[in-house]
Amino acid sequence: MTNLHLSSENMTYLLTVLRNSNHPVTTQELVAALRERAQASR
Amino acid sequence: MTPGRQEESAKGMQTAEASSEPKFAGTKKDQAVASDALNVMRAMGRFFPKSAPLRASVPSLAQYFAATHTERDEADWAAYLLKVAKANTDVFQIEEIDDVAHLVTTSAGVAPTPAVVDHTHVLAERFTEPVPFPAEAPEPRKRAKTAQIVEPSAEELIGGPVPADEIEEEIETGLEASDVEAETPAAVASSSTEMEIVGDVSDLSDDVLAELIANQLRDDVSVANFGNEWMLEENVSRLSRGDLRRTREYLVERNEPLTDEVLLQDVLGLRPNAENYVAMKFALNYRLSREQREFEYVGTATQRFWTTGGLPVIGTTKRKASEIGQDYRFLLNEERVELPAGEAVVEHVLSFYEYQYGVLPLDGLLAALMPAAEIPDQRAAVLVFESPQTYETFQIELRFPTGNRGGYLAGFDRFFLENLVPGALFTIELNDAGHYLIEYLPVSGEDRKLLQIDEKRGRYVFRPMTFYCATQEDMVLSENRFPQLANVPLLEERARRRPELALAATFERIGEQMGTSDAPKYMAIMDDLLPASNVERPMSADLIRSIIRSTENPNFSADPDMEDVFYYEPTQS
Numbered sequence: 001m002t003n004l005h006l007s008s009e010n011m012t013y014l015l016t017v018l019r020n021s022n023h024p025v026t027t028q029e030l031v032a033a034l035r036e037r038a039q040a041s042r
Numbered sequence: 043m044t045p046g047r048q049e050e051s052a053k054g055m056q057t058a059e060a061s062s063e064p065k066f067a068g069t070k071k072d073q074a075v076a077s078d079a080l081n082v083m084r085a086m087g088r089f090f091p092k093s094a095p096l097r098a099s100v101p102s103l104a105q106y107f108a109a110t111h112t113e114r115d116e117a118d119w120a121a122y123l124l125k126v127a128k129a130n131t132d133v134f135q136i137e138e139i140d141d142v143a144h145l146v147t148t149s150a151g152v153a154p155t156p157a158v159v160d161h162t163h164v165l166a167e168r169f170t171e172p173v174p175f176p177a178e179a180p181e182p183r184k185r186a187k188t189a190q191i192v193e194p195s196a197e198e199l200i201g202g203p204v205p206a207d208e209i210e211e212e213i214e215t216g217l218e219a220s221d222v223e224a225e226t227p228a229a230v231a232s233s234s235t236e237m238e239i240v241g242d243v244s245d246l247s248d249d250v251l252a253e254l255i256a257n258q259l260r261d262d263v264s265v266a267n268f269g270n271e272w273m274l275e276e277n278v279s280r281l282s283r284g285d286l287r288r289t290r291e292y293l294v295e296r297n298e299p300l301t302d303e304v305l306l307q308d309v310l311g312l313r314p315n316a317e318n319y320v321a322m323k324f325a326l327n328y329r330l331s332r333e334q335r336e337f338e339y340v341g342t343a344t345q346r347f348w349t350t351g352g353l354p355v356i357g358t359t360k361r362k363a364s365e366i367g368q369d370y371r372f373l374l375n376e377e378r379v380e381l382p383a384g385e386a387v388v389e390h391v392l393s394f395y396e397y398q399y400g401v402l403p404l405d406g407l408l409a410a411l412m413p414a415a416e417i418p419d420q421r422a423a424v425l426v427f428e429s430p431q432t433y434e435t436f437q438i439e440l441r442f443p444t445g446n447r448g449g450y451l452a453g454f455d456r457f458f459l460e461n462l463v464p465g466a467l468f469t470i471e472l473n474d475a476g477h478y479l480i481e482y483l484p485v486s487g488e489d490r491k492l493l494q495i496d497e498k499r500g501r502y503v504f505r506p507m508t509f510y511c512a513t514q515e516d517m518v519l520s521e522n523r524f525p526q527l528a529n530v531p532l533l534e535e536r537a538r539r540r541p542e543l544a545l546a547a548t549f550e551r552i553g554e555q556m557g558t559s560d561a562p563k564y565m566a567i568m569d570d571l572l573p574a575s576n577v578e579r580p581m582s583a584d585l586i587r588s589i590i591r592s593t594e595n596p597n598f599s600a601d602p603d604m605e606d607v608f609y610y611e612p613t614q615s
Contacts, residue, residue, distance in 0.1 A: 006254050007241040014255065015265070015274070024271035024324040027252045030259075034243050034251065 006034075013037055064151035068129045076126045079103055080133060084149055095154035100124060100136075100143040268327045269343060269416045279318075279325040285310060286329075290336055290350050298437065299340050299349040299424045302327050331417065340424045340439070342413040344476030347424040356424065356439035357452030358399045366401060367441060368539065370448025372585045373405050381410040386472040391514045393576035394464040394493060400455030403580055404443065411472055412451070415442050425451075427478045432461060438478070454480075463492055463509045465518030465573070483512035493519035493527055493577065502530045502577070517573045524574060526552050533578045541581060542589050546597065548575040549610035561614065568606035 006014075017033050018025060064080070066073040082103065087096040104119035114122065120143075127134035127145050135146040135153045148154050243251055259265045259272055266275040281289075292309050293300055302323055306312045312322055330337045330348055341347040357363065381388075388407045396402055404412060413423060423440040436457065443449035461482065462468065468482040491504040504521040521528065530551055537543040552574045553564030566574075568583060575581045590598040590608050601607035 003237045004240050004246075004250070004254055005237045006243070006258055007239050009241065010243065011258060014259065015262075018265065018272055018274045019277075021273070022277060022318075023321045024268075024273045027256055027270040027272070028248075030255050030272065031248055031251050034255070038242060038244050 010034060010037075064130075064133045066126075066130050066133065068126060072126050072129060075107070075122065076130050076133065078107070079123060079126070079145065080147060080151060082106060083145065083147055084151075087149060090149055092150040093148055093154070095146050095148060097137070097139075097144045097146050099139075100145060103145065266324075266328045268324060268331060269346075271324055273321075273324060273328075277321075278328055279322060281326070281329045286333060286336065289330070289348075293348065293350045294352055297353060299347040299353065301341070302346040302348065305348065339417055339420060340422050341416065342423050342425065342476065343416055344413075345424075345426065346416075349424070356437055358401070358455050361399055363441065363452070364447065366399060366450060366452070367444070367447030369395075369579050370403055370443075370450050371446060372541065372580075372582065373403055373448035374443060374446075376405055376582075376584070379406050379410050381407060386411065388470050390468060390470065391517045392458065392462055392464055392466045392468065393517065393573065393580065394519055395576050395578070395580050396454075397458050397462065397464045398495065400453060400458055402451040402454065403582075404440070404449030404451065405582070408451075408470065409449065411470065411478075412440055425478055426476075427454075427457075427480050428473075429457065429461075429480050431481060431484065432457075435477075462511050463507060463513065463518070465513040465515070466509070466511045467514050468511070484510055485512050486510070490518075491521040493521075493524070495532065500532050502527050502532070504528055516569045519573055519577065524552055524570075527574070527577070538579050541579065541585060542595050542598075544578045545571070545575055545581070545586060545589055546610055546612065547578065549608075550612070553610060556609075557611070562612060564610045566608055566610075568608070571608065 013034065014030055017030065066076040068076070079098075083096045083098050086098060087094065090096060100120050100123055101116070103123055104116045107119040107123070108114065108116040111119075123145070124136065124143060127136055132153060133147055133151055137144045137146050146154060240246065240254070246254070256267075256270070260267055264275050266273045266278045289305055289309050292305065303314070306319070306323055306326055307314065310322065310326070312319055316322070327339075327346055331339055336350055338349050339346070340349050355363075358366075388411050390402065390408065402408060412425075415423070420442060422442060425438045425440055426435060427438045428435045434457075436453065438451050438453040440451050441447075441449055457480070466482055468480060471479045471481070473479055487508050487510050489506060489508050492507045493502055494505045494507075495501075496503045504527075519527070533544060533547050537547060548571060549564040549566055550562075552570055553566040555562055556565050557563030568586065571586055572581070572583055575586060586608075587600075587606075589595055590600055592598075597611055597613060599609045599611075601609065
């Protein structure tokens with residue numbers, strides 16, 4: 001678990017989500033955003 | 043100065059002067075023409091800087107030479123001048139401007155070098171040519187970590203150091219693998235020193251993914267984090283020095299920790315229906331968390347309290363918070379218990395120590411009911427407790443456990459003193475609003491002589507008390523049950539701090555003397571030891587059993603036949 005790292009694409013996407021938001025985003029919302037992106041890319 | 047020296051000096055000066063003149067190539071005639079041309083151009087630009095280029099068109103120079111030296115006509119002089127210039131490229135450059143040849147030189151007698159103007163830091167350049175936006179987000183900048191603690195693996199903890207032969211075996215295996223073939227990606231991923239990059243997140247559980255996100259975003263200084271909320275740092279509003287000063291003054295004025303919402307509305311004047319209310323709430327929490335010298339976060343996920351220096355301490359003043367934390371140190375060894383699903387109520391029987399200092403241990407189910415620290419290094423959290431039976435609401439401080447101090451709740455002093463007695467049974471329940479309800483079972487008044495501390499004499503005494511709460515009889519310290527405790531002096535602080543010494547004192551106070559006066563031996567049962575030992579310091583039944591069974595305490599022993607019957611034989615000096 002401690003050796004897992006999110007890829008730079010995932011991190012870039014998370015930063016984009018944060019950049020486009022003018023209010024705080026919860027960790028759960030970020031998890032949902034990553035899942036949505038993973039589904040859309042299939 | 044002698045005449046000889048003067049000559050040498052003059053020669054030296056002449057040499058220095060001659061070295062500044064260029065040396066021309068070609069025949070003497072060519073050199074003379076080149077020198078003339080240079081002098082003419084120098085005359086044209088006599089007010090120019092030495093490095094500034096001097097330009098003269100070849101026809102104009104030819105015209106001058108034809109007028110002063112009539113042996114050639116203008117065309118010949120033009121061709122001759124070009125020939126001389128080409129032979130002296132160190133002095134002259136030839137430039138074509140509008141199909142007319144020009145000679146270029148400088149006052150210094152050297153060909154000009156192209157001037158390089160550095161526009162890198164020209165303000166106009168910086169404004170008109172901004173740095174293009176990167177196609178990809180830059181790599182997260184790593185935040186400096188204060189400490190890097192490598193946790194030992196389970197094998198290391200349980201099995202101790204790896205034997206040398208095993209290490210050798212591992213090394214050999216590693217060498218063989220590298221000799222035969224390169225490591226596969228899977229092997230790299232399984233190695234404990236390599237990290238595995240996760241591209242597809244669909245295989246990860248929500249909890250694991252949330253932890254990964256939090257760990258990596260927390261390292262990025264461009265991201266602001268508070269609790270489980272995230273924002274880009276540049277998007278978070280800033281608080282002025284005046285805002286911070288007024289926030290601090292308001293906390294001092296109200297004389298108690300206040301929530302972020304109260305501060306937002308009362309200090310910053312923001313209405314809850316304001317468009318940027320949520321963002322400002324995050325900004326307030328984030329910015330205050332950066333001002334660690336002035337503000338301390340003592341909140342939970344549901345109620346984010348802030349406090350500052352100079353506010354009254356929540357909890358007893360009879361004993362230092364650090365000492366109480368030390369008293370509860372044994373809780374650090376206890377395993378964490380999970381609350382049964384759907385249960386949000388915990389029962390507790392009040393001990394003498396808890397009653398005396400208005401504290402409750404963060405153990406067992408009570409620990410499971412309490413919130414965890416919301417931000418790293420959070421020292422304490424303020425919880426709101428309600429007592430529906432007495433119609434009062436009060437703040438309690440939850441002290442989180444640290445490396446060598448156990449966790450506990452403080453601030454029940456007045457509530458316990460006014461409503462309960464040692465041995466009282468009560469419940470703590472978490473309601474939907476994030477408040478805790480404390481309730482006891484009311485009974486008709488009961489008069490009993492119960493143990494108390496005579497502060498003036500520093501001794502335990504029994505005094506009549508009337509109470510209206512249900513009790514658990516085996517935890518009640520009444521005179522009928524423990525008459526030996528009357529007039530017993532309080533234990534010295536040194537002995538109080540050590541559980542085995544406090545337990546030994548308890549045996550001597552309430553145990554049954556089974557030995558002789560020369561070789562005393564005390565016997566006590568758990569039902570008596572537990573309430574009586576909790577007079578001096580907090581002790582759980584598990585702690586008492588572990589002390590008695592420990593080989594480090596040979597003075598204690600357990601009865602082999604009867605459960606929870608224990609003996610203590612003091613060492614004879």
